[in-house]
Amino acid sequence: MALVINEEQQMLKSSTKEFLDLKSPLSLVREMRDNNYNQFSSELWTEMVEMGWTALTIPEKYNGLNFGYVGLGQVLEEMGRKLTVSPIISTVLTSTSLISLSKNEVLKNMLFQEIMNGNKLCTLAHEEGSHHSPNIEISIVSKKDDVLVLNGKKRFVIDGSISDYFIVSANHESEKNVDLILVDSKSEGISFNNKVHMDSRIYSDISFDNVKIEKDNFLSSNGDGFEILEKTLDIARIGLAAEMLGNVQQAFEMTMQYLKEREQFGVKIGSFQSLQHRSALMFGEIELCKSIVLKALQAIDSDDEKLPELASLAKAKLGQVSKLVTNEAVQMHGGIGVTDDADIGFFLKRTRVTQRTFGDSNFHLDRVAKINKY
Amino acid sequence: METQVKVDLTNFRLETRKWLEENCPISMREPITDAKQLYWGGSKGKFSSEDQEIWFERMLQKKWIVPYWEEKYGGGGLNPEQNNILNQEMSRLGCRKPHINFGISMLGPALLKFASDEQKLHYLNQICKGEVRWVQGYSEPNAGSDLANLQTKADDNGDHFLVTGSKVWTSYGDKGDYIFCLVRTDTSSKHTGISFLLIDMNSEGVTTRPIKLISGKSPFTETFFDSVKVPKKNLVGTLNDGWTIAKYLLTHERQMIGGIGETDKKKSLSEIAIDVLGKNEGILSDTSIRSKISNLEMNEKIFDLTIQRALDEHKAGNNSGAASSFFKYYGTELSIQKEELRLEVNGFNSTEWTSEESRNGLEARYFCRSKGHSIEGGTHEVQLNIIAKRILGLPTK
Structure with missing residues (x-):
């Protein structure tokens, strides 16, 4: 497949940009933060739903748009430029992907409908430690007096404080399988510890204490839980890399603009060779990022067998480059760069969180080495 | 219509595959481990093995030394899709390139864009036969990164130029037959006083001296010009507009080195x-x-x-x-x-x-x-x- 986006995808990208320019300027992020870390603008979400963003990756069979992940990637990239706060990562990128892979048709029909309508928000509750891992150590599904119950602790649940449903990964006590279970966030036995992180977004630590679960609410079946989870994580890694690509492009462009305006010693600081060379290096790194993100997005749509490696390459590279670019962006802005008045700091703080989400560069470089057997 | 094109390309692929399998000697499908295994042609060019000669001759007959140039220039006349297929099939078998020459990778594209019809017919046909080994004369002792500062001058002397000066970092200068050079034809202006000249290295007054590198090898030479007569017809493009050609050619060089x-x-x-x-x-x-x-x-x-x-x-x-x-x-x-x-x-x-x-x-x-x-x-x-x-x-x- 040619490494270019087609006309339809380009149109989606342009319309997304137009929409976000109007409805989600950078000032909105600041406003939401200053409004007691507000995580959700229902007005914005309703419009996103009307634009069809929640239906983008849902198959036609379920009345979705079946537009594909290259398309969703364009939306995420543009949102990355604006640091838009919305449940897209949790509900659409992660949950919808996982649900698509499930064989539970009843749940699929129900959830797709509710997600497309924008009525319900959904998130994956998976992490258990301080670092990302696909493995589950704590959470467990067991039988108690003929009833299935879930026990465990999940960390760093994206949009955990606003979601209606959790998709919880847990080990099955007797069957040694990974189960993926849909749990209503208001179920008895659930307790929250909502934590604001550096990017002004709330991630929840959630405890499940003998939470009753129904047999019908399993999204995994016949031992396919881990496989579904792994593929979902790969898709999420790539989608997040697309957002990060938007983050770094915006931070870079804002910085280039600043270098062309700011004067010191009677000249524009952009004329200094030390800054020019570092800028040129960043330009090159961002070009590399564009290539791997597009390739990885295409790999989801074409069901490429190299998806795991491409996902890790994308997340590893974007992790490194987002660190480089946001650090340089703040440094090149000088004193103003470390003030809260300047917007550039928001990019630094957002990428410090996204770098870790779904695995940092160390995790993914290790995984690439394992995939290549060394 | 579209299907016909596809059928044709598929046929071309199958024919190409068959031809390569039948004609590329087994030893020419091994990865290159030594620079000697490349054939650079020219008057001083020697084949390092019988198979290398056979492979070159067969590709020459097929007009696939430069498969994508037009037939009138000695190329194979392949369109981009066909050329792509040929490349794919060659790398599938691991076939070595039959001939390497800066004339193909660097000078050729510049001639195609800037040279007169007469020059194109003459030089491109030579290149396609591997007869002339081309080298590049750009850098000078005081014109490295600041290339446009070059001082090798070409004075108008009636029906010819008289070239005096020196070049450094001439890749394989001692093995070249012809050198494409940037020379100064106007001292009053930096970038717009440069011309692009083709010089026969057998001319009187041309000498080279190898530069030994830290690797112990000498892939580069210094090249000296002492009142060398160069016919006016060897000027490519317009007088004093050589910088345009130089920039174009540098992009090809960068891609090659990259x-x-x-x-x-x-x-x-x-x-x-x-x-x-x-x-x-x-x-x-x-x-x-x-x-x-x-x-x-x-x-x-x-x-x-x-x-x-x-x-x-x-x-x-x-x-x-x-x-x-x-x-x-x-x-x-x-x-x-x-x-x-x-x-x-x-x-x-x-x-x-x-x-x-x-x-x-x-x-x-x-x-x-x-x-x-x-x-x-x-x-x-x-x-x-x-x-x-x-x-x-x-x-x-």
């Missing part, structure tokens, strides 16, 4: 590392080297994708943004990092310089040679300057 370092290595660095360092619990025992290899291989893969994306964007009529300066910078940077890492992986063995086991210090010499990659064809720093100014539009003052 591709250095992908040849010959049969085993990946991780495979070598496993052989040398062993595994521990299923992973490479030296975890620090392991993450360095993983990081390098990540960048290599993503760089390859970026080259592909640039080509695809070009085909789709978009400007990809990534310029040849970036490809030159990053491609050479990766090859330099790889040679450095190869030394880390191979330990004591890597610095052996003359032993039999090291094949006369192959790795150590590759490493030393790689240090030139960030200098030749425009230094790293010059490439970054170009990106900063031309692409990012950063101010000069």
Whole structure:
């Protein structure tokens, strides 16, 4: 497949940009933060739903748009430029992907409908430690007096404080399988510890204490839980890399603009060779990022067998480059760069969180080495 | 209509595959391990084996020395799709290129764009037969990164120019038949006083002297011109407009150098590392080297994708943004990092310089040679300057 986006995808990208320019300027992020870390603008979400963003990756069979992940990637990239706060990562990128892979048709029909309508928000509750891992150590599904119950602790649940449903990964006590279970966030036995992180977004630590679960609410079946989870994580890694690509492009462009305006010693600081060379290096790194993100997005749509490696390459590279670019962006802005008045700091703080989400560069470089057997 | 094109291309692929299988000698399908295994042609060119000669002659007969040039210039007249297929089929079998010449990779594109019809017919046909080995005369002792500062002058002397001066870093200058040169034809202006001249190296007054590198090898020479007579018809393009051609040609050179370092290595660095360092619990025992290899291989893969994306964007009529300066910078940077890492992986063995086991210090010499990659064809720093100014539009003052 040619490494270019087609006309339809380009149109989606342009319309997304137009929409976000109007409805989600950078000032909105600041406003939401200053409004007691507000995580959700229902007005914005309703419009996103009307634009069809929640239906983008849902198959036609379920009345979705079946537009594909290259398309969703364009939306995420543009949102990355604006640091838009919305449940897209949790509900659409992660949950919808996982649900698509499930064989539970009843749940699929129900959830797709509710997600497309924008009525319900959904998130994956998976992490258990301080670092990302696909493995589950704590959470467990067991039988108690003929009833299935879930026990465990999940960390760093994206949009955990606003979601209606959790998709919880847990080990099955007797069957040694990974189960993926849909749990209503208001179920008895659930307790929250909502934590604001550096990017002004709330991630929840959630405890499940003998939470009753129904047999019908399993999204995994016949031992396919881990496989579904792994593929979902790969898709999420790539989608997040697309957002990060938007983050770094915006931070870079804002910085280039600043270098062309700011004067010191009677000249524009952009004329200094030390800054020019570092800028040129960043330009090159961002070009590399564009290539791997597009390739990885295409790999989801074409069901490429190299998806795991491409996902890790994308997340590893974007992790490194987002660190480089946001650090340089703040440094090149000088004193103003470390003030809260300047917007550039928001990019630094957002990428410090996204770098870790779904695995940092160390995790993914290790995984690439394992995939290549060394 | 479309299906017919597809059928034709499929037939072309099958015919090409069959022809290559029947005509490419087995030894010409082995990866290159020594520069001698490349045939550079020209009057001083020698075949290093019988198979190399057979392979060259057969490709010559087929007009596939430069398969994508028009037939009137001696090329094979293949369209881009066919040429792509030929390349794919050649790499599928591992076929070596039958002939390497700066005339093909660098001068040719410039002639196609800027030369007169007469010049094109004459020189391109020669190139397609491998008769003339071309070398490049750009840099001078005081015109390296600041190339436009060149001083080798070509004075108008009636029906010919009289050329006096010297060039440095002429790749394989001692083996060349003809040199394409940038010369000064007007001293009153820097960039618009330069012309592009083709000079016969057998002319009276042309001498070369090899430059020995830290690798112990001498792939470059100095080239001296002492009142050399050059016919006026050897001027390419307009007088004093050679800088335009030079810039065009440099983009081809950058792309070529950017591709250095992908040849010959049969085993990946991780495979070598496993052989040398062993595994521990299923992973490479030296975890620090392991993450360095993983990081390098990540960048290599993503760089390859970026080259592909640039080509695809070009085909789709978009400007990809990534310029040849970036490809030159990053491609050479990766090859330099790889040679450095190869030394880390191979330990004591890597610095052996003359032993039999090291094949006369192959790795150590590759490493030393790689240090030139960030200098030749425009230094790293010059490439970054170009990106900063031309692409990012950063101010000069």
